[in-house]
Amino acid sequence: MNGKGENIEILHTRDRIVQSALRLFSRKGFRGTTIKDIAQEVGVTEGAIYRHFESKEELMEHITEKIAGEIDLLLTEEVLSKEGIKERVEALVESLACYAFNNPDSFRYMAVFHLLREEDEEEEEGRYLPGIKILHMLKEAYSRGEINVIPEVALSIVTGTISRLFEIKEMGLTEVSEEGLIDEMKRVILRSLGLAPDL
Amino acid sequence: MNGKGENIEILHTRDRIVQSALRLFSRKGFRGTTIKDIAQEVGVTEGAIYRHFESKEELMEHITEKIAGEIDLLLTEEVLSKEGIKERVEALVESLACYAFNNPDSFRYMAVFHLLREEDEEEEEGRYLPGIKILHMLKEAYSRGEINVIPEVALSIVTGTISRLFEIKEMGLTEVSEEGLIDEMKRVILRSLGLAPDL
Amino acid sequence: MNGKGENIEILHTRDRIVQSALRLFSRKGFRGTTIKDIAQEVGVTEGAIYRHFESKEELMEHITEKIAGEIDLLLTEEVLSKEGIKERVEALVESLACYAFNNPDSFRYMAVFHLLREEDEEEEEGRYLPGIKILHMLKEAYSRGEINVIPEVALSIVTGTISRLFEIKEMGLTEVSEEGLIDEMKRVILRSLGLAPDL
Amino acid sequence: MNGKGENIEILHTRDRIVQSALRLFSRKGFRGTTIKDIAQEVGVTEGAIYRHFESKEELMEHITEKIAGEIDLLLTEEVLSKEGIKERVEALVESLACYAFNNPDSFRYMAVFHLLREEDEEEEEGRYLPGIKILHMLKEAYSRGEINVIPEVALSIVTGTISRLFEIKEMGLTEVSEEGLIDEMKRVILRSLGLAPDL
DNA sequence: TATGAATGAGCTTTCATTCAT
DNA sequence: TATGAATGAAAGCTCATTCAT
Incomplete structure (x- = not known):
């Protein structure tokens, strides 16, 4: 006791x-x-x-793994569980943006954590974990002809847009509601990938 | 002499x-x-x-101003000099992506420089200078009905995509040529904004 | 415990x-x-x-305040508590000289501390605190006709003599006992101010 | 040429x-x-x-010697050339005070130069050059019964008073004219040494 | 003679980490 | 478990001095 x-x-x-x-x-x-x-x-x-x-380093690694795990869980449970690339992209935008708005510290951390270490000159590691999985998903869709956008560019559109919009919101540069922003992102990203619902 | x-x-x-x-x-x-x-x-x-x-700080400020000036020049001379939102967005993607690929250190610096200072807790400044100018341009196009995408989201699409693709390329995650990536970005970003040439 | x-x-x-x-x-x-x-x-x-x-500067300020406090206490308790200018001057010489001989580091510090900072060119401050208080006392005595020496000169006689004798003693230039020196200073300074006991 | x-x-x-x-x-x-x-x-x-x-050190030594020479000349020509201790003390106060008021940098330098080096811990040298000569003069007068003040105390009275009054004047703590201050010092110092003209 | 870029030693200060309590 | 004094390495910066021009 x-x-x-x-x-x-x-x-x-x-x-x-x-x-x-x-x-x-x-x-x-x-x-x-x-x-x-x-x-x-x-x-x-x-x-x-x-x-x-044990050390500041270990503390950081703990945090990194924690967040990587959360994002990974998100992808697995909310995105990859869906059928169809359109549904998956929609879910990805929805869940990643929600995660960002609800866990700003975590999202900010993940977005910049490869800039935080700055240890030795050009230390490249097996980071960008979430990206890899999404890239894989997009490559499959591309090879199946479900999207007609080069996968690397598609990945950039999806994650780059969310990251940048998060920053813009954090800087107080927009007054649009979170919901409004997410819906607009969904619509526009789908259109960019040729998955627009109205076509 | x-x-x-x-x-x-x-x-x-x-x-x-x-x-x-x-x-x-x-x-x-x-x-x-x-x-x-x-x-x-x-x-x-x-x-x-x-x-x-005089100090490390001053050295950094010098670099910041130098790069901000370069980007600003780019926007003024290569982008805002064009007529029509479609032409401007095309020029923006083209010139910013070229700048990134040709001056990777400068682009990387600009992309992260607000993360580099880490001065006092939450010091927000008049940074993100280039973004503001582009946002202004997109807001005008939006109010004129030339694009039908919320300006903040449009800004995120354009600059977020370029930044992320730059990172992906730096990490060696793509084998597509720079030209191929830029053309694809142009095509897809125009489509996302409803400015697709084939519509 | x-x-x-x-x-x-x-x-x-x-x-x-x-x-x-x-x-x-x-x-x-x-x-x-x-x-x-x-x-x-x-x-x-x-x-x-x-x-x-927090800094070398703060350490110095701590010491300065400590010593200024000690001297101020001395003046208040040992000198200004006395009645009559003759008694006060006698007590001043006695207590200041004793302080100097018993706390040589402190006295030396106080005597030179405005030379120690050497901050910016000609920075003048509210220093020489003890002197001001003594000058005030002498000015009152002068206006009351208790002494017939210009107060600034009187102040110089009293504190200047003690300081210089302290230096002479520190340099090993005299073999006279501390008591002998203090008694002699008392006698001579009183005489200089027209307060000689034998007049 | x-x-x-x-x-x-x-x-x-x-x-x-x-x-x-x-x-x-x-x-x-x-x-x-x-x-x-x-x-x-x-x-x-x-x-x-x-x-x-050759070095900062050498520059300082040059200045030190220059000023020591000036003061020494002063003593030799203006003071020691006089006959009688009363005349000598009067001349000493007059010439040293005039030197101080006319060459404030030099006098300030001389007054503090043993505080300026601060080289190794307790480096004592053959400094205090002018003092030694005056002390010698006062010791002679004392042994001849021309003054009845312990020479070291007499020295302190004379040089200590002048130094302190110089500082007071530099700090802007007096409005009395230089002439007035010098005359008063002469009068009071002579009285302190039992050499008052009115006795 | 004078310049001013460069050196190199030494300074104040910061900070992750340790350890006796 | 937690404290907080202490360490020690390294940081940013200063400055007397040198030297090619």
Whole structure:
């Protein structure tokens, strides 16, 4: 019982660390965020962070995996479960945009996390995880003749548009409602891929 | 002649600093790049940087202004000089994508430079300069009924797609030629905005 | 008890920093003293200083305020509490000279601290605090006809003599005892102000 | 003739260096003054200083010797040439105070120059040159019974008062004329030494 | 003589990390 | 588990000095 109580405490602190780190990393960058920043936001001292994560690096990797998992789940359950490329693209725009608007820190983090490490010169890794899966989906549709747009360009249209619109919204450059933006994106992206419903 | 020779020397070192800093800032971030990194790449000692720029900050501002100026020139001379929204969008995709492929460091820098500073928590500035100008152009076309896409979404489609495709190419995820990618983007983006030539 | 022990430790290091900084600043100047010098004398690394003081500047300001407070207390409690200008001057010489001989670092610091900053060209501030208070006292005595010496000159006689004698003693240029010097100063300064006991 | 012309040039620049360095050293300290500061004030570049002085150190030593020589000359010609201790003290106050008011940079420099070096920890040197000579004079007068004040205290009265009054005047804390201040000092210092003319 | 780019040592400061408590 | 003092490496920057021109 004692152990249980402690465990709950740990989880709480640990979660708050992750939440604060996510928020700060996504806004100020990995290097721009200090352990002290995180500790202060959580309300503990710097040393306490190291009870939960071995290093700042490990903390970041934890967050990266967490978000990658969420996005992956989204793709698997909300998008790839659908039949038909049109339905899949519609679901992709819908679910990814919703995810962005509801989890701005996570989306921002994912969008820039390859810019956050900046470790060694040109370190390229197996990142861009979600993109790869979508690219695969689009390549299949392309080879089956379901869309007539080069898959890499199709991928750019879908994810690039959502990312940029998210940024525009974050900057306060639009007053259109989230729903309005999502519907418009769906309509226009489908049209761009030759999947317009009204054709 | 003497003065000339000296001047050339000065410009050389200064220019090499700018070039290296641009390359490194755009790849490793502002904080991720050290003065030592830049100095080593240029082949001088750290102190020499400070003969040409008062601080790392000032060096960054110089680069930012330089690139903002280049993009602005591009928009003014290559895009806004055209008549008709279709011609303008075509020119925009063409010139921005070419700029990206020919000046990858500059484009990468511009795309991420608001992520590089990471100064104080949520510092928002008058950045995203090029976007504003394009948004203005699209809003006018929209109000005139020349396009039927919400301007913010239209902006996202155009600039988001180019940015994402640039990233995909940089990651080596496509083998399509630059020309092929640009033509495809032009075709698809025009279609998305209801400006398809074949309609 | 635990808390007590920790507290004592903290005070110790912090106090030792102040003590060493005071000693070094007063002898080698603000710029002439490095954080490394202080850290070495205290027996910690440079970074440790910054747990206790935000900057070298702040450390100096702390010391300045500490000493200004001590001198001010001295004036208020030992000098201004007395009645009669003769008694006050006697007490001033006595207490200031004793302070100098017993706290040579502090006195030296106070005597030169406006020379230690050397910030911007000719920055004049509200310094020389103790002097102002004494000048005020002398001006009152002068306007009441209790002394017949121009107050600014009287102030110079009193504080200038003590300062210079302190320096002479520090340089090892005299073998007279502290008591002997103080008594002689009292006698001669009183005579200079027309307050000689034998008149 | 050519050589002559050049020589004149050298002297000019060299003199201007000395003048600027004296001004800056006396106000901002040795460490607080950079070679660049001096060069800028003179209107040349940093390298040019090294045409005239081997190092910053040497420049300082030159200035120190120059001023020490001036003061020494003053003592020899204006003070020690007089007969009688009363006449000598009067001349000392007169000439030293005039020197201070007419050459504030030099006097300030001399007053603080042992604080400017701040080289190694407790470097004591054969400085305080003028003081030594005056002390000698006062010791003789004391042993002859011409004054009844301990020589070290007498020295402190004379030089300490002048120094402090100079500082007070520099701070703008008095509106009394220079002449008035000097006359008052003469009167009061003589009285303090038991040499009052009215006794 | 003078320039000014460059050096190199040293400075203040920051920060991830450790560790005794 | 948490604290917070301390470390140590590295950062940005300064500056006396040198040297090719």
